[in-house]
Amino acid sequence: MEQPIAVTRQSFDDWMVPVYAPADFILVRGEGSQVWDQQGKSYIDFAGGIAVNALGHAHPVVTAALVEQAGKLWHLGNGYTNEPVLRLAKLLIDATFAEKVFFCNSGAEANEAALKLARKRALDNGNHSKNQIVAFNNAFHGRTLFTVSAGGQPKYSKDFAPLPGGITHTPFNDLAAAAEVINDNTCAVIVEPIQGEGGVLPADAAFLQGLRELCDRHDALLIFDEVQTGMGRTGDLYAYMQYGVVPDVLTTAKALGCGFPIGAMLTTDELAKTLSVGTHGTTYGGNPLATAVAGAVFSVINTPEVLEGVKQRHQLFLDGLNKINQQYPIFSEIRGGGLLIGCQLTKDYAGKAKQITQLANEEGVIALIAGPDVVRFTPSLVIPEQDVKEGLARFARAVARICS
Numbered sequence: 001m002e003q004p005i006a007v008t009r010q011s012f013d014d015w016m017v018p019v020y021a022p023a024d025f026i027l028v029r030g031e032g033s034q035v036w037d038q039q040g041k042s043y044i045d046f047a048g049g050i051a052v053n054a055l056g057h058a059h060p061v062v063t064a065a066l067v068e069q070a071g072k073l074w075h076l077g078n079g080y081t082n083e084p085v086l087r088l089a090k091l092l093i094d095a096t097f098a099e100k101v102f103f104c105n106s107g108a109e110a111n112e113a114a115l116k117l118a119r120k121r122a123l124d125n126g127n128h129s130k131n132q133i134v135a136f137n138n139a140f141h142g143r144t145l146f147t148v149s150a151g152g153q154p155k156y157s158k159d160f161a162p163l164p165g166g167i168t169h170t171p172f173n174d175l176a177a178a179a180e181v182i183n184d185n186t187c188a189v190i191v192e193p194i195q196g197e198g199g200v201l202p203a204d205a206a207f208l209q210g211l212r213e214l215c216d217r218h219d220a221l222l223i224f225d226e227v228q229t230g231m232g233r234t235g236d237l238y239a240y241m242q243y244g245v246v247p248d249v250l251t252t253a254k255a256l257g258c259g260f261p262i263g264a265m266l267t268t269d270e271l272a273k274t275l276s277v278g279t280h281g282t283t284y285g286g287n288p289l290a291t292a293v294a295g296a297v298f299s300v301i302n303t304p305e306v307l308e309g310v311k312q313r314h315q316l317f318l319d320g321l322n323k324i325n326q327q328y329p330i331f332s333e334i335r336g337g338g339l340l341i342g343c344q345l346t347k348d349y350a351g352k353a354k355q356i357t358q359l360a361n362e363e364g365v366i367a368l369i370a371g372p373d374v375v376r377f378t379p380s381l382v383i384p385e386q387d388v389k390e391g392l393a394r395f396a397r398a399v400a401r402i403c404s
């Protein structure tokens with residue numbers, strides 16, 4: 001047999017379009033919440049592939065579903081439906097407000113579908129000026145041109161002008177400001193129940209409730225981007241369930257496939273009619289391989305044991321992080337929900353989140369940032385207690401180093 005091509009971290013710089021700056025080691029294997037690099041060094045994974053690997057690595061149920069479907073049928077194209085996609089749709093519908101589902105391959109695509117639906121619905125109703133979208137500062141909705149424009153971080157969109165128009169940004173958690181820009185020309189309001197990339201900032205319940213009322217008053221669609229908060233991440237299947245505010249459209253991706261690319265847009269019967277035959281689509285969306293995996297993921301996550309376990313692990317993390325912070329006070333706030341946790345650095349450590357995660361890597365734990373001033377944790381929802389403790393002990397050593 002031919003030898004595989006030898007690859008090192010340098011190969012990335014040599015061969016890859018440089019949109020990422022990955023860590024200086026290459027991971028080759030994972031099991032549960034542990035991963036190993038080319039040199040055999042072990043890491044506790046507190047990042048879970050950025051809130052994606054909600055059941056850790058190589059989960060036996062998910063792997064079995066993948067292997068079984070791989071031997072049967074991978075892809076057909078949308079001229080033919082398939083069993084796994086229909087079963088997954090039914091699972092999502094039975095567990096949420098939704099009555100209809102559209103499948104795609106990523107979070108950005110799910111949001112793209114939601115925003116297109118909102119624009120088309122207003123036009124279908126004959127309202128040609130109802131095309132305005134209200135979004136929030138610091139929001140993140142993906143990297144397509146439309147979703148990067150809806151996002152509230154100009155650093156991600158400004159280089160790609162001219163951008164799609166008709167999008168207004170207003171401060172997150174400021175209902176009065178939102179009320180000033182939401183009017184009868186608004187076709188949709190898009191919001192993350194917890195801003196993930198923007199710094200792990202939870203929405204106030206009154207804010208989401210107020211947006212719901214404004215959308216009702218002005219016949220605008222309320223879109224919840226639950227790409228990061230969804231699939232059990234906050235301890236409920238979707239975060240809207242905790243808030244008691246029901247959106248018109250919900251987008252989900254990341255943990256839905258636990259690492260197999262898939263996204264979905266959930267909505268009502270009535271709104272689904274907007275996207276009639278031929279008006280939207282994607283080649284791979286809802287293919288049997290992706291949906292068989294997601295169906296297995298869903299069946300494991302949407303159980304009282306797993307969802308209750310998220311709340312217990314949330315407390316374990318909080319206790320551990322507070323203890324670290326007592327010894328080395330570097331966090332001004334520890335916030336978030338379930339296993340989406342953000343640690344805001346104090347002024348003295350502002351801008352050092354990346355450096356802290358690099359030291360964490362050296363100590364054998366994988367963590368994330370959410371902007372330059374927030375260290376973020378999005379581990380597996382089923383991470384063993386022993387791994388939480390060991391990972392926090394390693395993280396504490398990284399914190400001790402930044403403080404010395």
Ligand SMILES: *Cc1c(COP(=O)(O)O)cnc(C)c1O
Nearest residue numbers: 106107108140141142196227228
């Ligand atoms: C990650 C993320 C997206 C984009 O998802 P992709 O799969 O990268 O396209 C959109 N919205 C939120 C809230 C996210 O966290």
